[in-house]
Amino acid sequence: MSRRDRLSGNEAIATAMRQIEPDVFAMFPITPSTEIPQYYAQYVADGKVNTEFVCVESEHSAMSACIGAEAAGARAVTATSSAGLSLMNEMLYVAASARLPIVLAVSTRALTGPININHDYSDSMAERDSGFIQIYAENNQEAYDNYLQAHRIGEHKDVRLPVMICEDGFITSHAIENIELENDKDVKNFVGKYEPENYLLKSENPLAVGPYGISAYYMEARVAQAEAMKNAKQVILDVAADFEKNFGRKYGLFESYKMEDADIAIVIMGSSAGTAKAAVDELRESGIKAGLIKIRVFRPFPGEELAEALKNCKAVAVLDKSEGFSANGGQVFADTAAACINLEKRPKMINIIYGLGGRDFTIDAAKRVFARLQKIADGGELGPVYTHLGQRDLRKEAQ
Protein backbone atom coordinates (compact mmCIF):
# COMPACT_ATOMS: atom_id res chain seq x y z
CA MET A 1 0.00 0.00 0.00
CA SER A 2 1.35 3.39 -0.90
CA ARG A 3 0.94 6.43 1.30
CA ARG A 4 -0.15 9.93 0.27
CA ASP A 5 2.18 12.67 1.42
CA ARG A 6 3.49 16.05 0.35
CA LEU A 7 7.23 16.50 0.03
CA SER A 8 9.81 18.57 -1.77
CA GLY A 9 11.92 16.84 -4.42
CA ASN A 10 14.91 16.84 -2.10
CA GLU A 11 12.95 15.23 0.73
CA ALA A 12 11.47 12.71 -1.71
CA ILE A 13 14.98 11.65 -2.79
CA ALA A 14 16.21 11.55 0.82
CA THR A 15 13.20 9.38 1.66
CA ALA A 16 14.02 6.98 -1.17
CA MET A 17 17.60 6.80 0.13
CA ARG A 18 16.39 6.09 3.67
CA GLN A 19 14.16 3.29 2.42
CA ILE A 20 16.99 1.76 0.40
CA GLU A 21 19.50 2.36 3.22
CA PRO A 22 22.81 2.34 1.31
CA ASP A 23 25.99 1.21 3.12
CA VAL A 24 27.81 4.50 2.59
CA PHE A 25 26.71 8.12 2.02
CA ALA A 26 29.65 10.44 1.32
CA MET A 27 28.48 14.02 1.62
CA PHE A 28 29.56 17.53 0.83
CA PRO A 29 26.88 20.26 0.73
CA ILE A 30 26.01 22.60 -2.15
CA THR A 31 22.80 24.48 -2.99
CA PRO A 32 20.20 23.32 -4.00
CA SER A 33 21.06 19.68 -3.18
CA THR A 34 22.17 20.36 0.43
CA GLU A 35 18.84 19.29 1.96
CA ILE A 36 19.37 15.72 0.73
CA PRO A 37 22.38 15.01 3.01
CA GLN A 38 20.74 17.25 5.65
CA TYR A 39 17.64 15.05 5.82
CA TYR A 40 19.82 11.96 5.67
CA ALA A 41 22.01 13.16 8.55
CA GLN A 42 18.81 13.40 10.61
CA TYR A 43 17.87 9.80 9.72
CA VAL A 44 21.36 8.72 10.83
CA ALA A 45 21.10 10.74 14.06
CA ASP A 46 17.64 9.29 14.76
CA GLY A 47 18.94 5.76 14.26
CA LYS A 48 16.57 5.15 11.33
CA VAL A 49 19.39 3.95 9.06
CA ASN A 50 22.58 2.04 9.53
CA THR A 51 24.54 3.91 6.84
CA GLU A 52 28.15 5.01 7.21
CA PHE A 53 27.68 8.77 6.77
CA VAL A 54 31.01 10.30 5.76
CA CYS A 55 31.46 14.08 5.78
CA VAL A 56 34.28 14.78 3.35
CA GLU A 57 36.11 17.98 2.41
CA SER A 58 34.99 18.38 -1.22
CA GLU A 59 32.81 16.88 -3.93
CA HIS A 60 35.93 15.37 -5.52
CA SER A 61 36.45 13.55 -2.24
CA ALA A 62 32.76 12.63 -1.98
CA MET A 63 32.89 10.82 -5.32
CA SER A 64 36.30 9.32 -4.40
CA ALA A 65 34.87 7.97 -1.13
CA CYS A 66 31.95 6.48 -3.07
CA ILE A 67 34.38 4.86 -5.50
CA GLY A 68 36.38 3.33 -2.65
CA ALA A 69 33.28 2.07 -0.89
CA GLU A 70 31.59 0.69 -3.99
CA ALA A 71 34.82 -1.01 -5.14
CA ALA A 72 35.05 -2.62 -1.71
CA GLY A 73 31.61 -4.13 -2.34
CA ALA A 74 29.33 -1.62 -0.62
CA ARG A 75 26.37 0.34 -1.96
CA ALA A 76 27.49 3.99 -2.04
CA VAL A 77 25.58 7.20 -2.77
CA THR A 78 26.02 10.96 -2.75
CA ALA A 79 24.24 14.12 -3.90
CA THR A 80 25.42 17.36 -5.47
CA SER A 81 24.73 20.33 -7.76
CA SER A 82 26.43 22.72 -10.15
CA ALA A 83 30.08 23.44 -9.33
CA GLY A 84 30.05 20.44 -6.99
CA LEU A 85 29.30 18.17 -9.93
CA SER A 86 32.02 19.89 -11.95
CA LEU A 87 34.52 19.27 -9.18
CA MET A 88 33.58 15.56 -9.29
CA ASN A 89 34.24 15.46 -13.02
CA GLU A 90 37.53 13.56 -12.87
CA MET A 91 36.16 10.98 -10.45
CA LEU A 92 32.90 10.47 -12.40
CA TYR A 93 34.96 9.03 -15.24
CA VAL A 94 36.83 6.82 -12.77
CA ALA A 95 33.56 5.54 -11.28
CA ALA A 96 32.07 4.78 -14.70
CA SER A 97 35.18 3.15 -16.20
CA ALA A 98 35.73 1.07 -13.06
CA ARG A 99 32.11 -0.04 -13.60
CA LEU A 100 30.98 0.95 -10.10
CA PRO A 101 27.19 1.38 -9.85
CA ILE A 102 27.22 4.39 -7.51
CA VAL A 103 23.98 6.39 -7.44
CA LEU A 104 24.41 10.17 -7.56
CA ALA A 105 21.46 12.50 -6.97
CA VAL A 106 21.84 15.82 -8.77
CA SER A 107 19.66 18.84 -8.04
CA THR A 108 20.56 20.47 -11.32
CA ARG A 109 21.76 24.05 -11.24
CA ALA A 110 23.46 26.52 -13.55
CA LEU A 111 27.24 26.76 -13.77
CA THR A 112 29.10 30.04 -13.30
CA GLY A 113 28.98 32.60 -14.66
CA PRO A 114 27.52 34.94 -13.80
CA ILE A 115 27.27 33.17 -10.46
CA ASN A 116 23.76 31.73 -10.19
CA ILE A 117 22.09 29.27 -7.83
CA ASN A 118 19.04 28.56 -9.97
CA HIS A 119 18.10 25.74 -12.25
CA ASP A 120 19.31 24.75 -15.67
CA TYR A 121 21.12 21.67 -16.98
CA SER A 122 24.57 23.12 -17.58
CA ASP A 123 25.97 20.99 -14.73
CA SER A 124 24.51 17.62 -15.75
CA MET A 125 24.91 18.22 -19.48
CA ALA A 126 28.61 18.91 -18.96
CA GLU A 127 28.86 15.36 -17.59
CA ARG A 128 26.90 13.67 -20.36
CA ASP A 129 30.08 11.97 -21.66
CA SER A 130 31.24 10.75 -18.22
CA GLY A 131 29.75 7.29 -18.64
CA PHE A 132 27.03 7.81 -16.03
CA ILE A 133 23.48 6.80 -16.87
CA GLN A 134 21.36 9.97 -16.63
CA ILE A 135 17.66 9.90 -15.72
CA TYR A 136 15.62 13.13 -15.43
CA ALA A 137 12.41 13.84 -13.49
CA GLU A 138 9.45 16.13 -14.18
CA ASN A 139 8.41 16.41 -10.53
CA ASN A 140 8.99 15.07 -7.00
CA GLN A 141 7.11 11.84 -7.73
CA GLU A 142 9.31 11.02 -10.70
CA ALA A 143 12.47 11.96 -8.77
CA TYR A 144 11.42 9.48 -6.05
CA ASP A 145 10.39 6.77 -8.51
CA ASN A 146 13.54 7.17 -10.61
CA TYR A 147 15.66 6.91 -7.50
CA LEU A 148 13.93 3.68 -6.46
CA GLN A 149 14.85 2.20 -9.85
CA ALA A 150 18.42 3.52 -10.02
CA HIS A 151 20.32 0.89 -8.02
CA ARG A 152 18.75 -2.02 -9.87
CA ILE A 153 19.61 -0.47 -13.23
CA GLY A 154 23.20 0.37 -12.37
CA GLU A 155 23.92 -2.88 -10.52
CA HIS A 156 22.51 -5.18 -13.24
CA LYS A 157 25.22 -7.52 -14.53
CA ASP A 158 24.69 -6.36 -18.13
CA VAL A 159 25.21 -2.75 -17.09
CA ARG A 160 27.42 -2.13 -14.02
CA LEU A 161 27.46 1.61 -14.47
CA PRO A 162 26.91 4.53 -12.10
CA VAL A 163 23.59 6.37 -12.30
CA MET A 164 22.80 10.08 -12.05
CA ILE A 165 19.25 10.82 -10.85
CA CYS A 166 18.55 14.40 -11.91
CA GLU A 167 15.82 16.70 -10.58
CA ASP A 168 15.37 20.40 -11.36
CA GLY A 169 17.06 22.58 -8.73
CA PHE A 170 14.55 24.63 -6.70
CA ILE A 171 11.69 24.06 -9.18
CA THR A 172 11.52 20.41 -8.09
CA SER A 173 14.04 20.20 -5.26
CA HIS A 174 12.36 22.92 -3.16
CA ALA A 175 8.75 22.72 -4.33
CA ILE A 176 6.32 20.83 -2.12
CA GLU A 177 3.80 18.75 -4.04
CA ASN A 178 1.67 15.69 -3.43
CA ILE A 179 3.46 12.38 -3.72
CA GLU A 180 2.70 8.67 -3.37
CA LEU A 181 5.32 7.02 -1.16
CA GLU A 182 5.77 3.26 -1.06
CA ASN A 183 6.23 1.22 2.12
CA ASP A 184 9.80 0.78 3.36
CA LYS A 185 9.49 -3.00 3.16
CA ASP A 186 8.12 -2.96 -0.39
CA VAL A 187 10.93 -0.65 -1.48
CA LYS A 188 13.58 -2.89 0.13
CA ASN A 189 12.06 -5.92 -1.60
CA PHE A 190 11.94 -4.13 -4.94
CA VAL A 191 15.50 -2.79 -4.79
CA GLY A 192 16.98 -5.98 -3.30
CA LYS A 193 20.40 -6.61 -1.80
CA TYR A 194 23.55 -5.55 -3.59
CA GLU A 195 25.48 -8.69 -4.42
CA PRO A 196 28.44 -7.75 -6.62
CA GLU A 197 30.19 -10.63 -8.33
CA ASN A 198 33.68 -9.25 -7.67
CA TYR A 199 34.85 -6.65 -5.20
CA LEU A 200 38.01 -5.67 -3.33
CA LEU A 201 37.05 -7.30 -0.04
CA LYS A 202 36.34 -10.66 -1.69
CA SER A 203 39.42 -12.50 -0.42
CA GLU A 204 39.08 -15.57 -2.63
CA ASN A 205 39.35 -13.47 -5.80
CA PRO A 206 41.92 -10.68 -5.39
CA LEU A 207 41.57 -7.99 -8.03
CA ALA A 208 42.79 -4.50 -8.92
CA VAL A 209 40.39 -1.61 -9.55
CA GLY A 210 41.38 1.30 -11.74
CA PRO A 211 44.78 0.16 -13.04
CA TYR A 212 46.67 1.60 -16.02
CA GLY A 213 45.33 0.47 -19.39
CA ILE A 214 47.95 0.35 -22.08
CA SER A 215 46.95 1.04 -25.67
CA ALA A 216 46.66 -2.67 -26.34
CA TYR A 217 43.80 -2.89 -23.79
CA TYR A 218 42.36 0.61 -23.26
CA MET A 219 40.11 0.52 -26.30
CA GLU A 220 38.61 -2.86 -25.41
CA ALA A 221 37.76 -1.53 -21.97
CA ARG A 222 36.08 1.52 -23.50
CA VAL A 223 34.12 -0.59 -25.99
CA ALA A 224 32.96 -2.87 -23.17
CA GLN A 225 31.80 0.24 -21.31
CA ALA A 226 29.97 1.45 -24.42
CA GLU A 227 28.28 -1.94 -24.75
CA ALA A 228 27.18 -1.69 -21.12
CA MET A 229 25.61 1.69 -21.85
CA LYS A 230 23.77 0.21 -24.85
CA ASN A 231 22.59 -2.70 -22.67
CA ALA A 232 21.30 -0.22 -20.09
CA LYS A 233 18.40 0.70 -22.38
CA GLN A 234 16.73 -2.71 -22.09
CA VAL A 235 17.54 -2.99 -18.39
CA ILE A 236 15.93 0.41 -17.74
CA LEU A 237 12.79 -0.79 -19.54
CA ASP A 238 12.77 -4.11 -17.65
CA VAL A 239 13.18 -2.40 -14.28
CA ALA A 240 10.45 0.10 -15.23
CA ALA A 241 8.11 -2.79 -16.13
CA ASP A 242 8.74 -4.45 -12.76
CA PHE A 243 8.30 -1.07 -11.04
CA GLU A 244 4.91 -0.70 -12.71
CA LYS A 245 3.95 -4.23 -11.67
CA ASN A 246 4.83 -3.45 -8.05
CA PHE A 247 3.78 0.16 -7.68
CA GLY A 248 1.52 0.94 -10.63
CA ARG A 249 3.32 3.92 -12.10
CA LYS A 250 4.55 3.52 -15.69
CA TYR A 251 7.89 4.73 -17.04
CA GLY A 252 9.76 4.40 -20.33
CA LEU A 253 12.86 5.90 -21.94
CA PHE A 254 10.75 8.95 -22.71
CA GLU A 255 7.11 9.95 -22.36
CA SER A 256 5.03 10.59 -25.47
CA TYR A 257 2.24 13.08 -24.83
CA LYS A 258 -0.51 13.36 -27.48
CA MET A 259 1.97 12.28 -30.17
CA GLU A 260 -0.29 9.79 -32.04
CA ASP A 261 -1.39 12.29 -34.69
CA ALA A 262 0.88 15.25 -33.86
CA ASP A 263 1.99 17.49 -36.74
CA ILE A 264 4.18 19.63 -34.51
CA ALA A 265 6.03 18.59 -31.40
CA ILE A 266 8.36 19.75 -28.66
CA VAL A 267 11.15 17.57 -27.28
CA ILE A 268 11.90 18.68 -23.74
CA MET A 269 13.10 17.46 -20.31
CA GLY A 270 12.27 17.96 -16.64
CA SER A 271 9.74 20.22 -14.94
CA SER A 272 9.20 22.36 -18.05
CA ALA A 273 7.61 19.33 -19.71
CA GLY A 274 4.63 19.69 -17.36
CA THR A 275 4.18 23.35 -18.27
CA ALA A 276 4.50 22.50 -21.97
CA LYS A 277 1.87 19.75 -21.60
CA ALA A 278 -0.56 22.40 -20.36
CA ALA A 279 0.23 24.35 -23.54
CA VAL A 280 -0.37 21.22 -25.66
CA ASP A 281 -3.76 20.77 -23.97
CA GLU A 282 -4.75 24.36 -24.76
CA LEU A 283 -3.65 24.05 -28.39
CA ARG A 284 -5.46 20.73 -28.80
CA GLU A 285 -8.67 22.41 -27.65
CA SER A 286 -8.34 24.84 -30.56
CA GLY A 287 -7.74 21.96 -32.99
CA ILE A 288 -3.96 22.28 -33.36
CA LYS A 289 -2.25 18.90 -33.54
CA ALA A 290 0.49 19.58 -31.03
CA GLY A 291 2.42 16.90 -29.13
CA LEU A 292 5.30 16.56 -26.72
CA ILE A 293 8.10 14.16 -25.94
CA LYS A 294 9.66 14.31 -22.51
CA ILE A 295 13.07 12.67 -22.42
CA ARG A 296 13.45 10.72 -19.18
CA VAL A 297 16.61 8.80 -20.00
CA PHE A 298 19.26 11.01 -21.61
CA ARG A 299 22.14 8.53 -21.18
CA PRO A 300 21.81 6.04 -22.79
CA PHE A 301 20.15 8.22 -25.45
CA PRO A 302 17.01 6.59 -26.86
CA GLY A 303 17.84 7.58 -30.46
CA GLU A 304 16.06 4.89 -32.48
CA GLU A 305 12.93 5.04 -30.35
CA LEU A 306 12.86 8.83 -30.52
CA ALA A 307 13.26 8.85 -34.32
CA GLU A 308 10.35 6.42 -34.56
CA ALA A 309 8.21 8.66 -32.36
CA LEU A 310 9.04 11.83 -34.33
CA LYS A 311 9.04 10.49 -37.90
CA ASN A 312 5.49 11.54 -38.78
CA CYS A 313 5.79 15.10 -37.47
CA LYS A 314 6.15 18.00 -39.87
CA ALA A 315 8.11 20.26 -37.52
CA VAL A 316 9.87 19.60 -34.23
CA ALA A 317 11.49 21.95 -31.71
CA VAL A 318 14.11 20.51 -29.39
CA LEU A 319 14.40 22.55 -26.20
CA ASP A 320 17.75 22.65 -24.42
CA LYS A 321 18.12 24.12 -20.93
CA SER A 322 21.87 24.43 -21.28
CA GLU A 323 23.95 26.61 -23.59
CA GLY A 324 26.71 24.33 -24.77
CA PHE A 325 28.50 27.09 -26.73
CA SER A 326 28.83 24.84 -29.75
CA ALA A 327 27.48 27.73 -31.88
CA ASN A 328 25.40 24.98 -33.46
CA GLY A 329 22.71 24.25 -30.84
CA GLY A 330 22.34 22.42 -27.55
CA GLN A 331 23.12 18.89 -26.44
CA VAL A 332 19.62 17.38 -26.65
CA PHE A 333 19.22 18.90 -30.12
CA ALA A 334 22.52 17.43 -31.35
CA ASP A 335 21.52 13.92 -30.25
CA THR A 336 17.91 14.20 -31.45
CA ALA A 337 18.94 15.51 -34.87
CA ALA A 338 21.57 12.76 -35.19
CA ALA A 339 18.95 10.16 -34.25
CA CYS A 340 16.65 11.34 -37.06
CA ILE A 341 19.26 11.79 -39.77
CA ASN A 342 18.63 8.45 -41.53
CA LEU A 343 14.83 8.63 -41.51
CA GLU A 344 13.40 8.40 -45.05
CA LYS A 345 11.12 11.32 -44.33
CA ARG A 346 12.03 13.46 -41.37
CA PRO A 347 10.56 16.54 -39.72
CA LYS A 348 12.02 20.02 -40.02
CA MET A 349 13.85 20.59 -36.77
CA ILE A 350 14.77 23.67 -34.77
CA ASN A 351 16.61 24.11 -31.50
CA ILE A 352 15.65 26.47 -28.74
CA ILE A 353 17.81 27.27 -25.73
CA TYR A 354 15.66 28.36 -22.79
CA GLY A 355 15.39 28.64 -19.03
CA LEU A 356 19.05 29.41 -18.32
CA GLY A 357 19.90 30.25 -14.71
CA GLY A 358 16.28 29.90 -13.58
CA ARG A 359 14.65 32.01 -16.33
CA ASP A 360 11.02 31.04 -15.99
CA PHE A 361 9.39 28.89 -18.68
CA THR A 362 5.69 29.61 -19.04
CA ILE A 363 2.70 28.22 -20.93
CA ASP A 364 2.86 31.33 -23.14
CA ALA A 365 6.52 30.68 -23.96
CA ALA A 366 5.68 27.11 -24.95
CA LYS A 367 2.82 28.40 -27.12
CA ARG A 368 5.19 30.81 -28.89
CA VAL A 369 7.39 27.82 -29.78
CA PHE A 370 4.38 25.91 -31.10
CA ALA A 371 3.25 28.97 -33.10
CA ARG A 372 6.63 29.05 -34.83
CA LEU A 373 6.45 25.30 -35.49
CA GLN A 374 2.96 25.67 -37.00
CA LYS A 375 4.27 28.24 -39.49
CA ILE A 376 7.11 25.90 -40.48
CA ALA A 377 4.70 22.95 -40.76
CA ASP A 378 2.43 25.05 -43.00
CA GLY A 379 5.29 25.52 -45.45
CA GLY A 380 6.71 28.75 -44.08
CA GLU A 381 10.40 29.47 -43.85
CA LEU A 382 12.47 27.46 -41.42
CA GLY A 383 14.20 30.58 -40.11
CA PRO A 384 17.18 30.38 -37.78
CA VAL A 385 17.71 26.81 -36.56
CA TYR A 386 19.32 27.65 -33.22
CA THR A 387 17.76 30.44 -31.12
CA HIS A 388 17.18 31.57 -27.53
CA LEU A 389 13.74 31.83 -25.89
CA GLY A 390 12.49 34.23 -23.26
CA GLN A 391 15.18 36.89 -23.21
CA ARG A 392 14.47 40.15 -21.40
CA ASP A 393 13.91 41.78 -24.76
CA LEU A 394 11.35 39.57 -26.49
CA ARG A 395 12.06 41.33 -29.80
CA LYS A 396 15.23 39.23 -29.91
CA GLU A 397 13.17 36.05 -30.08
CA ALA A 398 12.78 34.31 -33.45
CA GLN A 399 9.09 34.33 -34.45
Next chain:
Amino acid sequence: MSKMIEIRWHARGGQGAKTASQLLADAAFMAGKYVQSFPEYGPERSGAPITAYNRISDERCPIHSNIYTPDYVAVVDETLIETVDVTAGLSKDGAIIINSKKRGDEIRSLLHGYEGKVFTIDAGKISRQYLGAYFPNTPMLAAVVAVSGCVEKDQFLQDMETSYRHKFEKKPQVIKPNLDCLAESMREVRE
Protein backbone atom coordinates in the same frame (compact mmCIF):
# COMPACT_ATOMS: atom_id res chain seq x y z
CA MET B 1 -10.12 20.51 -14.20
CA SER B 2 -12.19 22.35 -11.66
CA LYS B 3 -11.03 25.77 -10.62
CA MET B 4 -7.44 25.96 -9.47
CA ILE B 5 -6.57 28.62 -6.89
CA GLU B 6 -3.27 30.45 -7.34
CA ILE B 7 -1.79 32.48 -4.50
CA ARG B 8 1.30 34.71 -4.37
CA TRP B 9 3.04 35.67 -1.13
CA HIS B 10 5.17 38.79 -0.71
CA ALA B 11 7.45 39.21 2.28
CA ARG B 12 10.99 40.09 3.20
CA GLY B 13 13.69 37.45 3.58
CA GLY B 14 13.47 36.10 7.12
CA GLN B 15 9.75 36.81 7.62
CA GLY B 16 8.79 33.32 6.58
CA ALA B 17 6.74 33.68 3.39
CA LYS B 18 8.12 30.32 2.29
CA THR B 19 6.99 28.78 5.58
CA ALA B 20 3.57 30.42 5.28
CA SER B 21 3.13 29.04 1.79
CA GLN B 22 4.19 25.60 3.05
CA LEU B 23 1.71 25.78 5.94
CA LEU B 24 -1.06 26.67 3.50
CA ALA B 25 -0.05 23.72 1.31
CA ASP B 26 -0.16 21.50 4.40
CA ALA B 27 -3.65 22.71 5.28
CA ALA B 28 -4.93 22.18 1.74
CA PHE B 29 -3.21 18.79 1.52
CA MET B 30 -4.92 17.66 4.72
CA ALA B 31 -8.22 18.72 3.20
CA GLY B 32 -7.56 16.33 0.31
CA LYS B 33 -6.34 18.83 -2.28
CA TYR B 34 -3.42 18.73 -4.69
CA VAL B 35 -0.92 21.38 -3.70
CA GLN B 36 2.16 23.19 -4.85
CA SER B 37 4.23 25.40 -2.57
CA PHE B 38 7.40 26.91 -3.97
CA PRO B 39 9.62 29.87 -3.29
CA GLU B 40 11.27 32.12 -5.86
CA TYR B 41 14.90 32.38 -4.91
CA GLY B 42 16.95 35.43 -5.68
CA PRO B 43 20.08 36.51 -3.88
CA GLU B 44 19.06 35.30 -0.41
CA ARG B 45 19.53 37.96 2.21
CA SER B 46 17.59 38.98 5.24
CA GLY B 47 15.21 41.86 4.53
CA ALA B 48 15.21 41.59 0.72
CA PRO B 49 11.80 41.23 -0.97
CA ILE B 50 10.99 37.59 -1.65
CA THR B 51 8.10 35.78 -3.27
CA ALA B 52 6.51 32.40 -2.62
CA TYR B 53 3.64 30.70 -4.38
CA ASN B 54 0.79 28.22 -3.92
CA ARG B 55 -1.35 26.32 -6.37
CA ILE B 56 -4.30 24.41 -4.90
CA SER B 57 -6.48 22.19 -7.06
CA ASP B 58 -8.52 19.00 -7.17
CA GLU B 59 -6.17 17.33 -9.66
CA ARG B 60 -2.40 17.26 -9.89
CA CYS B 61 -1.21 20.44 -11.59
CA PRO B 62 1.48 19.89 -14.24
CA ILE B 63 2.45 23.57 -14.52
CA HIS B 64 5.78 24.49 -12.97
CA SER B 65 6.15 28.15 -13.87
CA ASN B 66 5.83 31.05 -11.46
CA ILE B 67 2.37 32.57 -10.96
CA TYR B 68 1.68 35.76 -12.92
CA THR B 69 -2.10 36.05 -12.62
CA PRO B 70 -2.85 35.03 -9.03
CA ASP B 71 -6.35 34.79 -7.55
CA TYR B 72 -5.06 36.01 -4.20
CA VAL B 73 -2.03 37.92 -2.99
CA ALA B 74 -0.81 37.90 0.62
CA VAL B 75 1.50 40.67 1.77
CA VAL B 76 3.31 39.80 5.00
CA ASP B 77 5.17 43.14 5.20
CA GLU B 78 3.13 46.21 4.27
CA THR B 79 6.23 48.35 3.55
CA LEU B 80 6.66 46.23 0.41
CA ILE B 81 3.62 47.91 -1.15
CA GLU B 82 5.74 50.96 -1.88
CA THR B 83 8.52 49.08 -3.67
CA VAL B 84 6.94 45.97 -5.16
CA ASP B 85 3.97 45.93 -7.56
CA VAL B 86 2.09 43.51 -5.31
CA THR B 87 -1.15 43.57 -7.30
CA ALA B 88 0.56 42.81 -10.64
CA GLY B 89 -1.67 40.41 -12.55
CA LEU B 90 -3.99 39.96 -9.55
CA SER B 91 -7.51 38.95 -10.54
CA LYS B 92 -10.05 41.65 -9.74
CA ASP B 93 -12.44 38.87 -8.74
CA GLY B 94 -9.89 37.81 -6.14
CA ALA B 95 -8.42 39.77 -3.27
CA ILE B 96 -5.28 41.06 -1.63
CA ILE B 97 -4.67 40.38 2.07
CA ILE B 98 -2.25 42.73 3.80
CA ASN B 99 -0.69 42.54 7.25
CA SER B 100 -1.49 46.06 8.48
CA LYS B 101 -3.04 48.03 11.32
CA LYS B 102 -4.89 50.09 8.70
CA ARG B 103 -8.18 49.29 7.03
CA GLY B 104 -8.37 48.20 3.40
CA ASP B 105 -9.81 51.50 2.16
CA GLU B 106 -6.88 53.38 3.73
CA ILE B 107 -4.39 51.32 1.71
CA ARG B 108 -6.25 51.01 -1.59
CA SER B 109 -4.80 54.26 -2.97
CA LEU B 110 -1.32 52.68 -2.87
CA LEU B 111 -2.38 49.70 -4.96
CA HIS B 112 -2.08 51.13 -8.50
CA GLY B 113 -5.83 51.26 -9.05
CA TYR B 114 -6.49 47.65 -8.08
CA GLU B 115 -10.26 47.13 -8.35
CA GLY B 116 -10.70 43.92 -6.34
CA LYS B 117 -11.21 43.45 -2.63
CA VAL B 118 -8.59 44.66 -0.16
CA PHE B 119 -8.43 42.86 3.19
CA THR B 120 -6.22 43.70 6.13
CA ILE B 121 -5.32 41.98 9.36
CA ASP B 122 -3.11 43.21 12.19
CA ALA B 123 -1.08 40.02 12.25
CA GLY B 124 1.53 41.55 14.54
CA LYS B 125 -0.98 42.44 17.23
CA ILE B 126 -2.77 39.10 17.10
CA SER B 127 0.42 37.04 17.15
CA ARG B 128 1.81 39.05 20.06
CA GLN B 129 -1.46 38.61 21.94
CA TYR B 130 -1.75 34.85 21.44
CA LEU B 131 1.80 33.69 20.79
CA GLY B 132 3.72 36.31 22.75
CA ALA B 133 5.96 37.29 19.82
CA TYR B 134 5.90 38.67 16.27
CA PHE B 135 4.93 35.60 14.21
CA PRO B 136 2.82 37.13 11.41
CA ASN B 137 2.67 33.83 9.49
CA THR B 138 0.08 32.15 11.66
CA PRO B 139 -2.49 35.00 11.41
CA MET B 140 -1.72 35.50 7.72
CA LEU B 141 -2.26 31.79 7.01
CA ALA B 142 -5.67 31.91 8.72
CA ALA B 143 -6.58 35.13 6.91
CA VAL B 144 -5.72 33.66 3.51
CA VAL B 145 -7.79 30.55 4.24
CA ALA B 146 -10.72 32.69 5.44
CA VAL B 147 -10.65 35.04 2.43
CA SER B 148 -9.89 32.52 -0.31
CA GLY B 149 -12.08 29.73 1.04
CA CYS B 150 -9.51 27.29 -0.36
CA VAL B 151 -10.18 25.10 2.67
CA GLU B 152 -13.46 25.01 4.60
CA LYS B 153 -13.05 26.87 7.93
CA ASP B 154 -14.01 24.16 10.43
CA GLN B 155 -12.06 21.53 8.56
CA PHE B 156 -9.05 23.87 8.52
CA LEU B 157 -9.14 24.39 12.29
CA GLN B 158 -9.62 20.68 12.87
CA ASP B 159 -6.73 19.72 10.57
CA MET B 160 -4.46 22.34 12.11
CA GLU B 161 -5.19 20.94 15.54
CA THR B 162 -4.08 17.50 14.36
CA SER B 163 -1.01 19.04 12.79
CA TYR B 164 -0.11 21.03 15.93
CA ARG B 165 -0.63 17.97 18.16
CA HIS B 166 2.02 16.23 16.07
CA LYS B 167 4.31 19.23 15.64
CA PHE B 168 4.18 20.36 19.27
CA GLU B 169 4.12 16.89 20.82
CA LYS B 170 6.80 17.95 23.30
CA LYS B 171 5.30 21.43 23.91
CA PRO B 172 1.55 20.75 24.31
CA GLN B 173 1.05 24.06 26.11
CA VAL B 174 1.46 26.00 22.81
CA ILE B 175 -1.23 24.08 20.92
CA LYS B 176 -4.21 25.99 22.26
CA PRO B 177 -2.71 29.50 21.83
CA ASN B 178 -1.86 28.66 18.21
CA LEU B 179 -5.39 27.39 17.53
CA ASP B 180 -6.92 30.41 19.25
CA CYS B 181 -4.64 32.63 17.18
CA LEU B 182 -5.91 31.00 13.96
CA ALA B 183 -9.57 31.29 14.98
CA GLU B 184 -9.20 34.93 16.07
CA SER B 185 -7.40 35.78 12.80
CA MET B 186 -10.23 34.29 10.76
CA ARG B 187 -12.64 36.57 12.63
CA GLU B 188 -10.40 39.63 12.52
CA VAL B 189 -9.49 39.77 8.82
CA ARG B 190 -11.66 42.47 7.23
CA GLU B 191 -12.16 44.54 4.11
